[in-house]
Amino acid sequence: MTEARPALHPKLSIEIPGEAELYEKLKAYQWNASTEIDWSRPIRNYSEETYEAVKRYFSREDFDRLRAEQRALTFTQLFVGEQAALALCAQLLNMVPEMETKFCLAGQIIDEARHVEVFGRYLDKLGAEAPINRPLEELVHRLLDSDHYGEKIVGMQIFLEGIAVGIFQRFQTESPDPLMRDIIRLVLRDESRHAGFGVIYLADRFRSATPAERTRVEGFVGELWRLFRHATASPFGPIDQFLEDTFDDIAHRLQLIGLELR
Helix, strand or coil, X not given: CCCCXXXXXXXXXXXXXXXXXXXXXXXXXXXXXXXXXXXXXXXXXXXXXXXXXXXXXXXXXXXXXXXXXXXXXXXXXXXXXXXXXXXXXXXXXXXXXXXXXXXHHHHHHHHHHHHHHHHHHHHHHHCCCCCCCHHHHHHHHHHXXXXXXXXXXXXXXXXXXXXXXXXXXXXXXXXXXXXXXXXXXXXXXXXXXXHHHHHHHHHHHHHHCCHHHHHHHHHHHHHHHHHHHHXXXXXXXXXXXXXXXXXXXXXXXXXXXXXXXX
16 A cells, blocks of 8 residues: 556456446536536525524624625635645546546546535635635645555545535535535535545455554544644634544544554
8 A cells, every 4th residue: 555556458447346336426427517506696694593693793794794704714625625635636546556446536536626616616706715724734735745655545535535525514404505505415426426435445455455554544644633623623613523523434434444543
């Protein structure tokens, strides 16, 4: 798992059937952000129940602006995360030897580009700007700069994708904005497939990993987790339960491929 090099094949060869099945789903469930999302709708930044609780302190205009700024802070971090996923998939595509894995990663690159597009368009529509969270930026560069194949692919397919699914599921159930819920519904369809690909591929790859390689990757993911906890201290608000659920989910995904979250 320390490195993988691209291979040229004399014929079409499929080594991991589960990945071939995911590739078929990838082709069947593509979507177009320009035609499948109604961007003409205004963004709904709060529910009436939320405003009722604070209306003695805020006019609707002021509260809407405040909520837009809060959402911009969150969605800027998601926008950065999707850019990181796009760049990581591009790096990994040139590292994996298996043909069907290249197919899955090539499809994931298209998915991640689409996610960058939809979150970028949503931020533009919000009309508010927010800075990039520095611990998150450090986490992203830690992943991008790693020259260890095992660190990079586990960090991408188990850690980042696991976090993404948790965040998007929360927004899908809690957001007052129908436009956001439509975006998240489509993005989640992709992210769930990406997470499945990571478990299928890495469970196969880590069967032959040495104890030293396993320990190194486990330590790297633990470092990413500490950076993520630091990054989420501000932009996502009070998230103790979210962090606990996300930790459990990532630990479960790692267990499926024979690793532990330390």
